[in-house]
Amino acid sequence: MKPNDLPMANPWTLARRAERMNPSVIREILKVTEKPGIISFAGGLPSPKTFPVDAFAEACAQVLRTDGRAALQYASSEGYAPLREMIAAQLPWDVDPAQVLITTGSQQGLDLVAKVLIDSGSRVLVETPTYLGALQAFAPMEPEVVSVASDAEGVDVDDLERKTGHGAERARFLYVLPNFQNPTGRTMSEARRQALVERAAAIGLPLVEDNPYGDLWFDQPPPKPLTARHPEGCIYLGSFSKVLAPGLRLGYVVAPKAIMPKLLQAKQAADLHSPSFNQRMVAEVLKDGFLERHVPTIRALYKRQCAAMLDALKTEMAGLNVQWNSPDGGMFLWVRLPEGMSAVELLPKAVDKGVAFVPGAAFYASEPDPRALRLSFVTASVEQIHIGVAALAQAIREQQQPG
């Protein structure tokens, strides 16, 4: 029997929200730039050197030997109890394990939050710029996303209050990534954090705090989370992707007890539960204080790589009127091209010279800065960083003086 042998007009009607779903600009760029020989500062991937492969191999064997059938069976939607307890215990405020929901990566936390808090047309506030993956996770729930003015210290709390709105227009929450933000690498200052939670509490605006990078500090830990200051007004998203490995897809949501039942029901409807096997593997790896030994090695590596990129920028961009910041941790730094130059237009020229980045425009909910671009310093080697930054400088130079 041939397929498609039944005569039929196209029967598919897509949901309205499908119009808002678009391929990730970044994934499209990554495809272009994954040619052999390209030095890529574009990806948001942690360095695979940091993955504790041996610890995982031991943990897998141990879990399957001692608890294999439970690890391979259906499990509770909340997540594996010992892992939830470990997460609650290591957070720097008083968290009941009942407030911890294990998610399939912290991306899923964003999906669940969107389902539970966003109606079609609901206002949602974000930083300028903000994490692209959050914009994508929220989009299917059809929010009106509004950018709040932000500077090197974080969101402007007066603009936040102005944009919160009233009545039916009132924002459902502010999504904020205070530590070593993706894409800018910036960290919200202590003063700004305190001002933000106080203002949010005063105006009754919930905060959704995303913290995938907080453990990746270089010299000192960032100020404590927003949620630690105001747990009843915040949902907190955490991840094992940057401190262990992203390929296991494990993150978590910490929510006020009043919100938890709805997040849990959304979780159950979304994928029943996150893989029981992976949860047990991670609990097994973590149990003897593994992260306290392992994470400092990631910090040291990323600090060296960041320093190499800052060195290379200083040397290679001399006289080019290019600006950049100096992150205190994380994986990214943020570059601003000379006036009149466009990062989107620069990209193909840079790829011709053997180097790739992500134009900053991808990270704005509205009014992108055409001069901005994101560089990741964690995947390329120190040697590649020097070569890649030199190539980028050459592309900028040629763009400034064409011909």
Place this chain on the structure above:
Amino acid sequence: MKPNDLPMANPWTLARRAERMNPSVIREILKVTEKPGIISFAGGLPSPKTFPVDAFAEACAQVLRTDGRAALQYASSEGYAPLREMIAAQLPWDVDPAQVLITTGSQQGLDLVAKVLIDSGSRVLVETPTYLGALQAFAPMEPEVVSVASDAEGVDVDDLERKTGHGAERARFLYVLPNFQNPTGRTMSEARRQALVERAAAIGLPLVEDNPYGDLWFDQPPPKPLTARHPEGCIYLGSFSKVLAPGLRLGYVVAPKAIMPKLLQAKQAADLHSPSFNQRMVAEVLKDGFLERHVPTIRALYKRQCAAMLDALKTEMAGLNVQWNSPDGGMFLWVRLPEGMSAVELLPKAVDKGVAFVPGAAFYASEPDPRALRLSFVTASVEQIHIGVAALAQAIREQQQPG
């Protein structure tokens, strides 16, 4: 610093869809019935005896040894290419691997389909009764769910056409589980399948075909899938949960190429990708025709267990005016209590006697049959099946003649 030290009214406004999210009736029942000593026919869990723990242990070690860093890294949203190729190759119609999307369990396939195809108020058609998890997955997109009359052979195609509706009311799809259905255990006949796809094609109604149990036949394979007969008009959902293990949370969607990009974007927004490690483990386990050796052992076990339950029902329910069906595969059978009796009211009495089941009412989008109940024959041992069915019969007997 004390938590909650900031004065603040409850700031949380839930999305309208959150009202439709409810705890799973089944999970609530399972909590009540998970007391020690209760023989449970309530769960929908595969028998852990069937999990190939040793094969997984070998596969884990192999994957981490040869491909560990890629297995632990971020990966493409589509899924691991070799696994997609294996899935396409084993399906009984012509499938391009580009049409296969790996999902975090087939439950996630339902979530993605709902996001891409359901607007608030969209009509969605389901069998009577239907899989509860599908109703839960669809609920956040706020459909109007309409039950299509169904008999032992499957959906009534005339009622289907009547209920498809016109214009803006027109149904977006029919969700259908043709093989050893959850909850009834029934299988759609060859004639009904052909009638259904022909009618669906004629009226331009898409079908969403869910097939988690199709490989678990007792004596002969079920008729070929609806999608094999009409690939352009169907989305097909498959799962590794029942043939390997559910704790890895791996399923897949096969969709027409026109629909694939939107499903992929919804997937990316939902959790970026399913765990790379788990996908490689499964591909490693599958590669030498493992399922051809393994699945027959599951079939044989479930066939014996089903036969034991049918035997026990025949013996214990004699004279009680109870009806049941005789499934050709899968995990469940469907029982109908005597007229006037309610499965919901029977449950606590049955639990008192040491046996649990799921009242059928949970599985109806509307107008539940109060007399129906679902029994799983896969988790309890043959001995427990006899004891449990005897206890159930005793509970029915006492319910019929109270006092």
